[in-house]
Amino acid sequence: xxxxxxxxxxxxxxxxxxxxxxxxxxxxxxxxxxxxxxxxxxxxxxxxxxxxxxxxxxxxxxxxxxxxxxxxxxxxxxxxxxxxxxxxxxxxxxxxxxxxxxxxxxxxxxxxxxxxxxxxxxxxxxxxxxxxxxxxxxxxxxxxxxxxxxxxxxxxxxxxxxxxxxxxxxxxxxxxxxxxxxxxxxxxxxxxxxxxxxxxxxxxxxxxxxxxxxxxxxxxxxxxxxx
Amino acid sequence: xxxxxxxxxxxxxxxxxxxxxxxxxxxxxxxxxxxxxxxxxxxxxxxxxxxxxxxxxxxxxxxxxxxxxxxxxxxxxxxxxxxxxxxxxxxxxxxxxxxxxxxxxxxxxxxxxxxxxxxxxxxxxxxxxxxxxxxxxxxxxxxxxxxxxxxxxxxxxxxxxxxxxxxxxxxxxxxxxxxxxxxxxxxxxxxxxxxxxxxxxxxxxxxxxxxxxxxxxxxxxxxxxxxxxxxxxxxxxxxxxxxxxxxxxxxxxxxxxxxxxxxxxxxxxxxxxxxxxxxxxxxxxxxxxxxxxxxxxxxxxxxxxxxxxxxxxxxxxxxxxxxxxxxxxxxxxxxxxxxxxxxxxxxxxxxxxxxxxxxxxxxxxxxxxxxxxxxxxxxxxxxxxxxxxxxxxxxxxxxxxxxxxxxxxxxxxxxxxxxxxxxxxxxxxxxxxxxxxxxxxxxxxx
Amino acid sequence: xxxxxxxxxxxxxxxxxxxxxxxxxxxxxxxxxxxxxxxxxxxxxxxxxxxxxxxxxxxxxxxxxxxxxxxxxxxxxxxxxxxxxxxxxxxxxxxxxxxxxxxxxxxxxxxxxxxxxxxxxxxxxxxxxxxxxxxxxxxxxxxxxxxxxxxxxxxxxxxxxxxxxxxxxxxxxxxxxxxxxxxxxxxxxxxxxxxxxxxxxxxxxxxxxxxxxxxxxxxxxxxxxxxxxxxxxxxxxxxxxxxxxxxxxxxxxxxxxxxxxxxxxxxxxxxxxxxxxxxxxxxxxxxxxxxxxxxxxx
Numbered sequence: 001x002x003x004x005x006x007x008x009x010x011x012x013x014x015x016x017x018x019x020x021x022x023x024x025x026x027x028x029x030x031x032x033x034x035x036x037x038x039x040x041x042x043x044x045x046x047x048x049x050x051x052x053x054x055x056x057x058x059x060x061x062x063x064x065x066x067x068x069x070x071x072x073x074x075x076x077x078x079x080x081x082x083x084x085x086x087x088x089x090x091x092x093x094x095x096x097x098x099x100x101x102x103x104x105x106x107x108x109x110x111x112x113x114x115x116x117x118x119x120x121x122x123x124x125x126x127x128x129x130x131x132x133x134x135x136x137x138x139x140x141x142x143x144x145x146x147x148x149x150x151x152x153x154x155x156x157x158x159x160x161x162x163x164x165x166x167x168x169x170x171x172x173x174x175x176x177x178x179x180x181x182x183x184x185x186x187x188x189x190x191x192x193x194x195x196x197x198x199x200x201x202x203x204x205x206x207x208x209x210x211x212x213x214x215x216x217x218x219x220x221x222x223x224x225x226x227x
Numbered sequence: 228x229x230x231x232x233x234x235x236x237x238x239x240x241x242x243x244x245x246x247x248x249x250x251x252x253x254x255x256x257x258x259x260x261x262x263x264x265x266x267x268x269x270x271x272x273x274x275x276x277x278x279x280x281x282x283x284x285x286x287x288x289x290x291x292x293x294x295x296x297x298x299x300x301x302x303x304x305x306x307x308x309x310x311x312x313x314x315x316x317x318x319x320x321x322x323x324x325x326x327x328x329x330x331x332x333x334x335x336x337x338x339x340x341x342x343x344x345x346x347x348x349x350x351x352x353x354x355x356x357x358x359x360x361x362x363x364x365x366x367x368x369x370x371x372x373x374x375x376x377x378x379x380x381x382x383x384x385x386x387x388x389x390x391x392x393x394x395x396x397x398x399x400x401x402x403x404x405x406x407x408x409x410x411x412x413x414x415x416x417x418x419x420x421x422x423x424x425x426x427x428x429x430x431x432x433x434x435x436x437x438x439x440x441x442x443x444x445x446x447x448x449x450x451x452x453x454x455x456x457x458x459x460x461x462x463x464x465x466x467x468x469x470x471x472x473x474x475x476x477x478x479x480x481x482x483x484x485x486x487x488x489x490x491x492x493x494x495x496x497x498x499x500x501x502x503x504x505x506x507x508x509x510x511x512x513x514x515x516x517x518x519x520x521x522x523x524x525x526x527x528x529x530x531x532x533x534x535x536x537x538x539x540x541x542x543x544x545x546x547x548x549x550x551x552x553x554x555x556x557x558x559x560x561x562x563x564x565x566x567x568x569x570x571x572x573x574x575x576x577x578x579x580x581x582x583x584x585x586x587x588x589x590x591x592x593x594x595x596x597x598x599x600x601x602x603x604x605x606x607x608x609x610x611x612x613x614x615x616x617x618x619x620x621x622x623x624x625x626x627x628x629x630x631x632x633x634x635x636x637x638x639x640x641x642x643x644x645x646x647x648x649x650x651x652x653x654x655x656x657x658x659x660x661x662x663x664x665x666x667x668x669x670x671x672x673x
Numbered sequence: 674x675x676x677x678x679x680x681x682x683x684x685x686x687x688x689x690x691x692x693x694x695x696x697x698x699x700x701x702x703x704x705x706x707x708x709x710x711x712x713x714x715x716x717x718x719x720x721x722x723x724x725x726x727x728x729x730x731x732x733x734x735x736x737x738x739x740x741x742x743x744x745x746x747x748x749x750x751x752x753x754x755x756x757x758x759x760x761x762x763x764x765x766x767x768x769x770x771x772x773x774x775x776x777x778x779x780x781x782x783x784x785x786x787x788x789x790x791x792x793x794x795x796x797x798x799x800x801x802x803x804x805x806x807x808x809x810x811x812x813x814x815x816x817x818x819x820x821x822x823x824x825x826x827x828x829x830x831x832x833x834x835x836x837x838x839x840x841x842x843x844x845x846x847x848x849x850x851x852x853x854x855x856x857x858x859x860x861x862x863x864x865x866x867x868x869x870x871x872x873x874x875x876x877x878x879x880x881x882x883x884x885x886x887x888x889x890x891x892x893x894x895x896x897x898x899x900x901x902x903x904x905x906x907x908x909x910x911x912x913x914x915x916x917x918x919x920x921x922x923x924x925x926x927x928x929x930x931x932x933x934x935x936x937x938x939x940x941x942x943x944x945x946x947x948x949x950x951x952x953x954x955x956x957x958x959x960x961x962x963x964x965x966x967x968x969x970x971x
Binding site: 011012015016019039040043044046058059060063064066078079082083085098101102104117120121123124139140142143159161162216217218219221 | 261262263375376379380381382384385419420421422424425426428430434435436441444445447448451452453454455
């Protein structure tokens with residue numbers, strides 16, 4: 001077990017120690033004490049590890065993560081797990097805006113609420129939010145899954161491509177080119193698995209699926225008002 | 228047509244409107260037929276005050292010239308000396324601007340790398356990620372972080388020699404990009420994680436920050452991701468260069484890339500290209516003034532781009548205070564874009580050599596701005612690289628020639644005072660005197 | 674472009690510590706705004722007196738006999754308490770307009786930072802910790818306070834361009850973001866008789882809110898109408914004599930986080946500004962919704 005106390009050690013030395021493990025395959029364990037909302041904690045990890053952040057993190061926590069399992073015991077600031085490639089990030093509290101922005105893979109598990117633009121431009125990540133999410137979630141979402149146990153704010157899935165959205169509660173409004181879709185057995189299967197993996201207290205059947213109506217994929221003058 | 232009609236009255240020449248020109252009328256008809264604005268590649272085509280409106284004052288009696296080819300005139304430049312552990316040293320102050328794989332073929336990207344390498348300078352990725360062709364053939368490669376983050380991944384980030392956060396492009400400050408379906412080939416679709424054949428929209432703002440205070444945190448994140456090793460550039464479009472330069476410095480940039488309105492794009496709305504942003508000539512002095520006020524001139528390097536074609540343009544940009552320039556469109560022309568040898572094919576596309584700008588349609592007869600295998604096969608990356616190297620060498624030799632004539636042993640020692648302006652507009656924008664006078668508009672001398 | 678902090682106390686026992694808590698929050702936001710800093714603090718008010726907070730580049734000279742000089746000019750007793758480049762004058766409330774006019778004559782170079790029963794505004798160029806130290810903010814008590822650290826975008830780095838801005842009695846506003854119709858709105862507000870001193874977009878936001886309140890809106894209504902009338906990106910935090918309000922634009926890209934306990938309501942641009950607040954671990958922490966007005970009154 002490695003412990004880094006950000007009260008006495010610098011962010012730079014923490015991240016350098018984590019980056020020094022790039023290329024190694026042995027799983028390591030880390031604890032970060034006194035994060036106090038600092039930015040870019042555990043950014044750019046690329047080795048198997050369990051890392052616990054014992055408090056709240058600032059912007060871009062665990063950004064571009066590969067392989068690591070990151071656990072934030074408090075809340076997370078904007079851009080949590082930005083451009084994540086693989087691994088998991090679990091937040092006990094809330095996530096601020098742009099959580100999982102452009103993330104390509106892995107699993108982002110937010111136990112509280114997430115605010116605006118959750119999963120913006122998502123490119124393959126799976127995001128589970130146990131609470132509710134803010135407006136413009138998954139704007140231009142390309143692929144991956146956004147699962148919300150609570151409600152979604154305005155303009156869900158605006159201008160989305162092939163990302164899928166599953167919302168259990170209310171959706172305040174759908175964004176341009178986003179529509180309600182039928183739930184097929186494969187969607188129930190997917191939800192069953194991911195809800196179980198994220199410890200979510202919900203049944204797959206309670207969710208509604210949304211996704212791209214694909215009307216903006218190629219320009220048509222009759223859809224011009226959506227641009 | 229006869230000069231007189233049957234009654235002997237002289238025929239009057241039909242008069243074309245200066246407002247509803249043939250060009251304007253054809254745009255109206257095109258809009259009426261399609262319902263969508265015109266999308267094209269390239270930069271502003273309208274005439275704007277440019278480096279052509281400046282002249283150097285060669286040495287004579289009061290100043291002494293350097294002997295060409297014998298007395299040294301250095302051209303090297305180090306980029307990223309402010310914070311990065313590993314600044315980039317290039318032999319010539321001319322870099323290759325960001326152009327995406329997707330907009331360009333893999334072979335064209337390879338040729339850019341080969342040419343730049345041979346000339347001792349760097350190349351830049353674009354919206355679409357880093358290709359092995361490009362990394363393999365570019366010994367100094369700048370990796371762009373763009374709003375859409377297509378193809379962005381930490382492995383490539385760590386392979387880069389510098390990171391360029393793109394806030395804006397001279398062709399479209401405040402706008403996003405547009406890549407129409409024809410070019411989203413299997414490989415492009417896979418790299419960008421998009422369905423094949425769709426129109427790709429690129430966002431105008433970054434997904435995870437807005438404003439200088441958040442940009443500062445973004446810069447910190449990228450420094451942490453790359454262990455403070457490589458320089459971080461911030462690329463801005465020429466719109467409010469004085470403010471944006473100051474803010475880029477405050478946000479922590481090592482290098483500022485400033486792109487004027489003649490700078491090209493793979494594709495965006497024509498209305499954007501022609502009606503938004505500042506001519507390159509007018510961007511440089513405000514940016515340099517901002518750096519000087521912060522005591523950061525030459526400490527944070529300034530790369531200027533947008534319409535650089537000749538060694539004269541290079542020398543003039545540097546005399547106005549740039550540390551280096553970047554070329555995009557000119558590099559494509561050096562590779563063979565818009566070459567008259569394809570005139571018959573340009574005619575088939577309804578255009579002519581020199582005017583071809585539908586780079587987004589993927590039908591480039593020269594095989595450069597395309598993903599079509601047959602067209603791509605026309606382009607030889609080795610030959611293209613050689614042509615680009617030659618062109619870069621000529622730009623450098625020309626700039627050196629001018630600098631030596633002004634008595635300089637390094638291109639960096641060129642000054643605004645080495646130049647005069649031919650027009651009032653250029654005098655005002657470049658803040659150098661009108662030729663033969665000691666004043667320029669905007670200076671309290673009259 | 675900036676950092677914002679605000680603290681509205683519900684528990685009177687915390688009032689002596691207001692300045693100390695706010696200073697810590699302010700200094701944490703240094704990276705967001707290294708150019709200048711300022712605070713508005715509400716304290717020691719009431720009765721028949723109003724306060725004028727003044728700033729001078731030449732404080733030794735301007736403030737030496739200002740109480741007597743102004744007192745003579747308006748025929749009333751004026752007291753003055755100097756604090757570095759600032760001074761707080763206490764003037765009978767019914768003579769406040771007279772005092773303003775007299776000041777422009779007897780001390781033309783002195784700037785009025787704020788006017789009101791309880792508000793005092795202190796702001797200067799420099800790092801937040803230095804600005805807070807020169808005014809000894811940490812020793813100040815009060816009921817509520819708002820602080821701001823500024824990274825100048827388009828208007829210059831100067832005392833006058835620092836936040837908070839006050840354009841109405843006991844009112845202040847700070848801003849993070851960038852307004853896109855402030856030039857047109859400045860002209861309109863000036864036609865309406867509002868005094869706007871700088872080219873700063875935030876001052877227009879402040880004047881707009883003051884104008885709305887002057888023409889009959891409550892603070893809540895004034896903030897509601899910013900959403901329709903002000904274009905651009907903004908988080909506004911405003912203070913009044915007994916109230917504290919927050920509004921974000923509909924796109925809401927600039928960061929904002931709030932915390933509430935039985936003892937206080939706090940606002941900050943980033944969570945890390947909260948970490949030293951008492952009881953923060955058990956506070957309700959949330960992000961204000963876009964295009965939604967929040968306000969608290971004593």
